[in-house]
Amino acid sequence: MKTFVSIAFIVLAFVAFQNKPETEAAWIRINQLGYLPNGTKVAVWCSKGEKGISNWELVDAGNHKVVYTGTAGKNFGAYGPFQQTHRLNFSAFKKTGEYYLKTGNTRSPVFTIGDDVYKGTADFCLRYMRQQRSGFNPFLKDSCHTQDGYTLYGATAGLPDSTFIDVSGGWHDASDYLQYSTTSANATYHLLMAYRDFPNVFTDEKLANGLDGKNNLPDVLDEAKWGLDWLLKMHPRDDWMFNQLGDDRDHISMRIPKMDSQYGRGFERPVYFIDGERQQRGKFLNNTQGTSSTAAKFASVFALAHTLYLKDSVFRNADKRKGYYDKAFEAYTFAKKKPGVTQTASVKAPYIYAEDNWVDDMELACSAIHEMLISSTKSSDNGYHFGLGINYAKKEKITPWLGADTAHHYQWYPFVNIGHYELIKQLQTKKNGPVKGYYKEYIDNFWFNTDTLISFYKEGIDRVWNKASQNAFYRGVPFIWCSNNLTVSFAMQCYWYRQLTNDQEFAELEQANIDWLFGCNPWGTSMVYGLPGWGDTPVDPHSAFTHLKNYPIDGGLIDGPVYTNIFNNLIGLKLYQPDEYEAFQSELAVYHDDYGDYSSNEPTMDGTASLIYLLAAMEAQAKPKK
Numbered sequence: 001m002k003t004f005v006s007i008a009f010i011v012l013a014f015v016a017f018q019n020k021p022e023t024e025a026a027w028i029r030i031n032q033l034g035y036l037p038n039g040t041k042v043a044v045w046c047s048k049g050e051k052g053i054s055n056w057e058l059v060d061a062g063n064h065k066v067v068y069t070g071t072a073g074k075n076f077g078a079y080g081p082f083q084q085t086h087r088l089n090f091s092a093f094k095k096t097g098e099y100y101l102k103t104g105n106t107r108s109p110v111f112t113i114g115d116d117v118y119k120g121t122a123d124f125c126l127r128y129m130r131q132q133r134s135g136f137n138p139f140l141k142d143s144c145h146t147q148d149g150y151t152l153y154g155a156t157a158g159l160p161d162s163t164f165i166d167v168s169g170g171w172h173d174a175s176d177y178l179q180y181s182t183t184s185a186n187a188t189y190h191l192l193m194a195y196r197d198f199p200n201v202f203t204d205e206k207l208a209n210g211l212d213g214k215n216n217l218p219d220v221l222d223e224a225k226w227g228l229d230w231l232l233k234m235h236p237r238d239d240w241m242f243n244q245l246g247d248d249r250d251h252i253s254m255r256i257p258k259m260d261s262q263y264g265r266g267f268e269r270p271v272y273f274i275d276g277e278r279q280q281r282g283k284f285l286n287n288t289q290g291t292s293s294t295a296a297k298f299a300s301v302f303a304l305a306h307t308l309y310l311k312d313s314v315f316r317n318a319d320k321r322k323g324y325y326d327k328a329f330e331a332y333t334f335a336k337k338k339p340g341v342t343q344t345a346s347v348k349a350p351y352i353y354a355e356d357n358w359v360d361d362m363e364l365a366c367s368a369i370h371e372m373l374i375s376s377t378k379s380s381d382n383g384y385h386f387g388l389g390i391n392y393a394k395k396e397k398i399t400p401w402l403g404a405d406t407a408h409h410y411q412w413y414p415f416v417n418i419g420h421y422e423l424i425k426q427l428q429t430k431k432n433g434p435v436k437g438y439y440k441e442y443i444d445n446f447w448f449n450t451d452t453l454i455s456f457y458k459e460g461i462d463r464v465w466n467k468a469s470q471n472a473f474y475r476g477v478p479f480i481w482c483s484n485n486l487t488v489s490f491a492m493q494c495y496w497y498r499q500l501t502n503d504q505e506f507a508e509l510e511q512a513n514i515d516w517l518f519g520c521n522p523w524g525t526s527m528v529y530g531l532p533g534w535g536d537t538p539v540d541p542h543s544a545f546t547h548l549k550n551y552p553i554d555g556g557l558i559d560g561p562v563y564t565n566i567f568n569n570l571i572g573l574k575l576y577q578p579d580e581y582e583a584f585q586s587e588l589a590v591y592h593d594d595y596g597d598y599s600s601n602e603p604t605m606d607g608t609a610s611l612i613y614l615l616a617a618m619e620a621q622a623k624p625k626k
Contacts (some may be wrong), residue, residue, distance in 0.1 A: 024049025025583075026106040028088070029473075029524050031515040032535035033121070036622050037094045038455070040511040043101050043108055044472045044520055045072065046082040050153035056088050056103040061110045068093040072103075076472035080476065085472035089508075092588030109535075115622045122194065122220070122616040123203055124531055125555035125608055127189075128212040128431040129223045134179060134607045135169040137257060138210025139551070143176065144257040147267040148245055154273035157239055167245055167271050170230030171605045175543045175598070177257050179245040180344055180422035181234050181274075182353060185297035186414045188227030189364075192304050193418075195220045196312075196614040200623070208318075217318045225319060228305055235298050238330040242302070243272045243294055249345045255543040272345050282350040290340020293413075296361035298331035302416075303368035309409045310375045328372060332365055349571065353410040357400065363392035363419030371426060389423050397456040399477065399493075401486065403463025406563070409481050414610075415489035417456075421496045424453045428500070457497045461506050464490060473521060474512035479589040481599060484527050484560030485607035487513050488614050495617055514618065517611075523584045523591050528611070529603060530554040540577065540595050542602035547595045556603030557611045561591040570599050 026047035035041040045053060052075040056356065058068035072086040078083050088101055096115070101108040131139040135146060151163045159165075170179050171187070197216060202218035208225065215222070234242040246269040252262055259267040274294060278285040306324035308315040342355040366389030373385065399417050401407045427450040466474030477486050494510030497503065514519070517527045519535060526537040530552055539557055545551040567573060567590050574596040581591060591600045 023255075024051065026104070028101050028103070028106055028108035028519045028522060029522070030101070030108050030111050032109065032111065032519040032526055032532050034114060034117035036117060037096055037113055037115060039091070039621075040508045041089070041091045041093070041113070042091075042508065042512065042520075043088045045086045045088055045101075045103060045106070046079070046472065046522070047084045048082060050083060052084045053086055053103050056101055058090050058093060058557065059100050059102050060101050061098040067095070067099070076470070079471040079473065079475075080588045081520065081584050087472050087474075118615055118618040118622060120203075120619075121531060122201055122612045123205075123618060124197075125528070125557070125612045125615060126202075126219050126223055128529070128553055128555035128557075128603065128608050129171065129191075129226075129605065129612075130206070131553060131556075132171040132173075133169075133210060133226060134172050134177065135259065137207075139213070139545075140256065142258075144259060145267075147259065147268065149269040149271040150265050150524065151242075151389060152270050152272050153242070153275050153277075153279055156275055159240065159273060162265070164268065165233075165236070165242075165271060167230070167233045167242065169233060170227065170245070172257060172459045173606070174604045175254070175541075175602050176248075176250045177246060177260065178248070178250050179230075179487075180353060181231070181241075181243050182294045182297060182342070182344070182355065182413065183198050183299050183604075183606035183609065184227055185231055185294070187606045188224055188301050189297070189304060190606075190609040190613045191220055191224035192301065192308065194613040194616045195224065195315075196304070196308060197613075198620040199314075201616045201619045206459040215318075217314065220616075221315060228301065228319075231298055231301060232327065232560065235327065235331055235334075238333065241274045241291075241295055241331070241334050243274045243342060244344050245267065245269055245271050247272070248348050248351065248608055251348070254547055256544055256548060274342055276332070276340065276342070279345040281343075281346050281352055282348065284350070286343040286345060287354065287356075288341065288343045288353055290338035291342060291357065292335045292339050292378070293355050293358035293361045294342040295331050295335035295337075296358065296365040299328050299335060299365040300361070300368040302328035302331055303365070303372040307368070307372045307375045310372075325372065325376075329371055332369060335362060335365060353413065354408045356408065356411045357396060357413075359392045359395045360399065360414075360417045360419055362416070363389050363396075364422065365419075366392060367419050367422040367426065371422065379407075386423070388424065389419060393417075393420060393423060393453060393456070396462045398463070401459040401480075401489070402474075403466065404478060406478050407480050415486045416493050420456055421500075424450055427453070454497070454501060457493055457500075459536060461490075461494055461497060465506065465509055468509055468512070473516065475516065475521075476507050476509075477513070478621055479561050479566070481562055481566065482559050482604065483562065483609060484517060484557055485610060487516055487560065487605065488557070488607060488610045492610065492614055492617075495614070514614070517557075522586070522589075523561075523581045525581070525591075525593065526557050527560055529556045529558070538593050538601060540593050540601070542595055542598040543625070553603060555608060557607040558601050558603050559598075559607075560600060561589040562599050564588065564590050567597070567599055573597060573599060 029044045053072045057066045076085045140350045202220040206219045207213040276291040302324045370385040401412045462477035468474040491513040575594045577597045
């Protein structure tokens with residue numbers, strides 16, 4: 001009896017100790033958008049103290065009654081500024097409503113569990129794309145950059161330097177007003193792909209020029225066509241293709257976009273030709289090796305546009321242009337002129353988009369052209385381009401940044417291999433259709449099948465998971481410049497893997513990356529301006545719109561946290577305001593909601609376009625199946 005009393009006392013003392021209210025600073029980080037009832041639902045408890053927790057409560061925010069309890073499980077220990085961290089998994093609780101999590105004295109913000117938590121988010125982010133429009137800007141209801149531009153590096157193609165060519169339009173790339181073909185083509189592909197894959201998500205509230213009104217066209221297609229129109233200008237002839245408009249001389253000042261005269265030719269800006277040779281990079285030269293990476297992106301976009309033209313009456317009624325087929329092959333031929341990467345140019349500073357891979361772009365171009373050909377009733381494609389795409393896939397099975405600790409700026413771009421996804425879909429949906437004769441035998445019997453391609457995606461995810469599984473935020477994406485863009489792309493890869501295989505192994509990792517973007521991160525803030533409207537989101541981004549005029553930049557995905565040593569070594573960084581997130585900075589990574597931090601707090605156009613695809617996928621996932 002004495003032994004029983006002693007044991008009971010020890011157990012009670014242990015329970016009392018575990019339930020003792022916390023006295024050390026602690027926080028519960030959540031996805032501020034909320035959680036889908038049938039989705040993965042995880043928050044992260046984190047503390048600067050020495051003690052972990054053993055249990056937690058889910059509380060109805062309306063009546064403050066506990067509706068669900070859970071055990072904290074594994075203590076992941078230190079991460080970033082925190083000494084102790086736990087994942088709080090309440091996925092089993094599926095009742096819709098408003099809730100908060102609680103452990104000891106620590107409470108999370110109130111959040112929603114509901115089917116509509118992602119509703120309208122993709123359309124919301126389209127606001128940022130419209131705000132980035134050059135030529136005519138619907139947000140400002142004014143025009144800018146209408147006299148672009150004068151050519152450089154085109155002499156070998158019979159285009160003397162300083163020749164005028166009309167390339168007005170497109171999107172400004174970020175908070176400067178530079179415009180790059182590589183990012184614009186990638187963004188356009190994502191927007192077209194978002195419409196193709198999730199057509200019922202988007203609404204029609206805007207005209208083609210971005211002003212209010214309906215034109216019987218989903219707004220995402222209005223935006224994609226804006227990108228298409230500019231890409232056609234940047235590839236006006238089969239032997240002419242341009243890489244970028246403007247350069248870093250743009251960085252002389254932050255200003256509302258109008259007409260820029262700092263280049264010394266009135267209001268014209270330089271237009272850099274793609275010649276496959278090294279071009280200016282500050283005091284040195286960039287490392288351009290060929291024409292493939294950028295030109296192949298053009299080919300992919302034009303091929304997808306023609307496929308939509310063939311298959312989709314809404315697209316066909318809105319876009320009467322019939323030339324995408326020829327433009328796809330012209331761009332593809334241009335990409336093959338000199339196999340290799342095309343990097344961007346700069347004049348004053350060394351910062352460029354130093355893309356270092358190109359076979360992924362050729363893979364996507366080949367798969368998009370193959371889909372275009374088999375979608376045409378007049379085509380007699382025998383799988384030639386499909387076979388080429390497979391061969392390119394084999395050359396870069398895993399996107400190189402996956403599992404790596406660091407990479408150069410835009411070194412592995414785009415950050416996800418879209419070509420794998422397109423080829424797998426073609427294999428899965430048309431196994432006995434498009435690939436015929438020699439190529440079908442080659443693919444089916446020699447060395448390749450659907451599972452091979454899927455294994456490439458899985459290995460890439462595994463590499464990230466090996467790192468992510470070691471911390472409570474499931475963070476395996478390196479904190480390089482534009483880490484949020486990588487986060488979106490990685491979540492897309494996980495999403496595609498799950499959709500293609502119905503394997504749920506990485507569902508929690510996928511959701512953790514989405515949750516990260518909306519507040520389940522060390523700083524407890526959303527990485528998207530204004531989303532959600534009731535949450536902690538950026539208010540002082542590196543943007544002229546907000547800095548000079550206090551204009552909101554709704555929907556803009558900011559760059560995201562960077563390694564602290566990156567922040568400490570970039571040129572010209574300076575914080576202008578006291579750091580409200582100072583308690584959450586660490587030797588690992590920093591994020592500042594401060595105009596002066598262009599490394600972590602600048603929105604990008606192409607990252608936002610990728611996010612639009614991801615949010616559309618999340619909204620479509622919540623819709624009931626018809």
